[in-house]
Amino acid sequence: MQPWHTELLSELAQQVRVVFLALPHEASAELAPQLIAAGLVVFDLSGAFRLHDAEEHERVYGFRRSGALPQQIPYGLAEWTTLSGTESLIAVPGCYPTVANLALKPVLPLLAGTPVINAVSGVSGAGRKAAAHTSFCEVSLVAYGVASHRHQPEIAQALGRDVIFVPHLGNFKRGILATIHAPLKAGVSMDDVQAAYQQAYTKQPLVRLRQQPPAVNDVVGTAYCDIYPVVAQQHLIVCAAIDNLLKGAAAQAVQLANQYYGLASDTGLTQRGGVV
Structure with a gap:
């Protein structure tokens, strides 16, 4: 574990494929486009990308989204979402x-x-x-x-x-x-x-x-x-x-990643006490 610095992005992109963001809404909105541009898949646990309507998002969260984002950002309610494994950004529900x-x-x-x-x-x-x-x-x-x-x-x-x-x-x-x-x-x-x-x-x-x-x-x-x-x-x-x-945050993000990569949705999630 180490503190995040922007200059680490190129090194990170060579080491991992998936990033789970658990940051304040504004921080996720700023960082996610950078991670996507580096070729990483982002599962975002903030509210930065959950609301599809930009005006509604600004009213609710108090800031305007910027940066290059996918046109369609899946809302990842796991039991009701089908991921193809090609998406670059998935919004994890509240x-x-x-x-x-x-x-x-x-x-x-x-x-x-x-x-x-x-x-x-x-x-x-x-x-x-x-x-x-x-x-x-x-x-x-x-x-x-x-x-x-x-x-x-x-x-x-x-x-x-x-x-x-x-x-x-x-x-x-x-x-x-x-x-x-x-x-x-x-x-x-x-x-x-x-x-x-x-x-x-x-x-x-x-x-x-x-x-x-x-x-x-x-x-x-x-x-x-x-x-x-x-x-x-x-x-x-x-x-x-x-x-x-767990189901309302971290475990659902892992469940979505399991589905993204074609694993059973409950892989690593059935042991009481948290993510295995």
């Missing part, structure tokens, strides 16, 4: 969008209205910076970014429809638990819902369909997304859980 989109995409054709997403994240979702409101001993369950969180347009973009999204900060270290509800079309049954999830995820080893609502502890330290749907009063209720630092 943690909240990962759990929300995995929970909702299979059943979108069955919904009759706007999904409402309530999700609680552990304090690691705020990063490592020192702040009183994210100090573990000070944290109280609280909603934040209500009607203004930057992940709302990312979720809506991936689903192709608007959503109501309310994130919460919880007094635990890591993980996300989302509870999502939406009205169903007339005549949709629990059997229809279950069939939709089975069709979408039976062959996806890192999504587990549960028979009871998942707990955060079920997924912490793993690359799994656990999903439990139920129908009540002609509404769909979905409970879904991920580890925000």
